[in-house]
Amino acid sequence: MCVGLLGRCGVAQSASVLEQYHWRFVGPDEGAQIQFATASADIVWRGSFQGWTDTRPTEMMSVSKSITAFAVMRTMQLRPADWHPDKLVNEFTVGAWSAFSNLALSGSSKKFNVTIGQLLMHTSGLPAIMTAVDLDAVRRQGLCFEPGKGWSYSIGHRLLGWLLRDYWQKSSVQAAFEELVYKPLGMSSTNFANWFTKFFFLAEAGDGGITSTAA
Structure with missing residues (x-):
């Protein structure tokens, strides 16, 4: 919760220096009291969100x-023959996935395909294309390194x-999740954060922000 709120408010300090984190919910009037500090206990940020x-x-x-990642692992559990870390994503016949193949490696004539495991672990070689809205836009960018x-x-x-x-033939990523x-987990108040998706990713995504509650 706090990382999302602070990230949106533009806290300048790098996350790498925030070694200590303290959070305490006091009550409806006082709200949540939050403190970030370095490993040497120097206070980086302290504040509260009243009414939270x-x-x-x-x-x-x-x-x-x-x-x-949880949704992927759940699908691996339900459909192990179709979903496993070494499965090439272009082997799926749903949607346009069969065409997501032979990805060009930058500075080389070589081409590669990527696996589910590589996408999960950020080892696919694909770049971080924040405004990509479909597979073709990603495919055109190619790979930064060999998967x-x-x-x-x-x-x-x-x-x-x-x-x-x-794969699950849903109308949206939200519906699949x-x-x-x-x-299954009773998370009835969880969905994609509309402000984040609309203004940053330009498309509903599996890597954007969400809106949820602590209850």
Whole structure:
């Protein structure tokens, strides 16, 4: 919750220096009291969100990556023959996935395909294309390095969100997540953060922010 709120408010300090984190919900009037500090206990940020309660919907950045990973693992459990880490995503016949193949490697004539596991672990070689709205836009960008030979923050979880949507034949990534994660866990107040998706990713994604409650 706090990372999302602070991220949206533009806290300047790098996350790497925030070694200590303290959070305490006092009550409806006082709200949540939050403190970030370095490993040497130097206070980086301290504040409170008055009126915040554990049932108030709160926007959280990047949490959907974890939810996407849970949805992928749940699908692996339900459909192990179709879903496993070494499965090439272009082997899926749903949607346009069979055409998502022979991805060009930058600075080389070589071409590669990527696996579910590589998308999950940010080792696919795909770049972080924040405004990509479909598979073709991602395919045209190609690869930064040979899949499995490096690590770089990428668009992998967004692709997995789209793949889950297409595989389970749902109208949206949200609908796929509801069936695989939200409903089984009773997360009835969780959905994609509209402000984050609309203005940053330009498309519903498996790697954007969500809105949820602590209850």
